Amino acid sequence: MDHFQTLVIGAGPxxxxxxxxxxxxxxxxxxxxxxxxxxxKPALGG
Known part of the structure; x- marks a missing residue:
């Protein structure tokens, strides 16, 4: 099992x-x- 110090939810800008x-x-x-x-959205063309 990996352990992380920071979890970011959402990979938008x-x-x-x-x-x-x-x-x-x-x-x-x-x-x-x-x-x-x-x-x-910017990566998907708007």
Whole structure:
């Protein structure tokens, strides 16, 4: 079983930026979303 210091729920624009920043600050991060592709509407074409 993996253990994480930070859990980000939602991989939209704010979620993936938060996950990246937490990782840059040394956290072990998990980012979960109901969709397979990160980025939300901007990544899916609006």
């Amino acid at each position: 704010g979620g993936y930026v938060a996950a990246i920043r937490a990782a840059q600050l040394g956290q072990k991060v998990a980012c979960v979303d109901r969709w397979l592709d990160a980025g939300g």
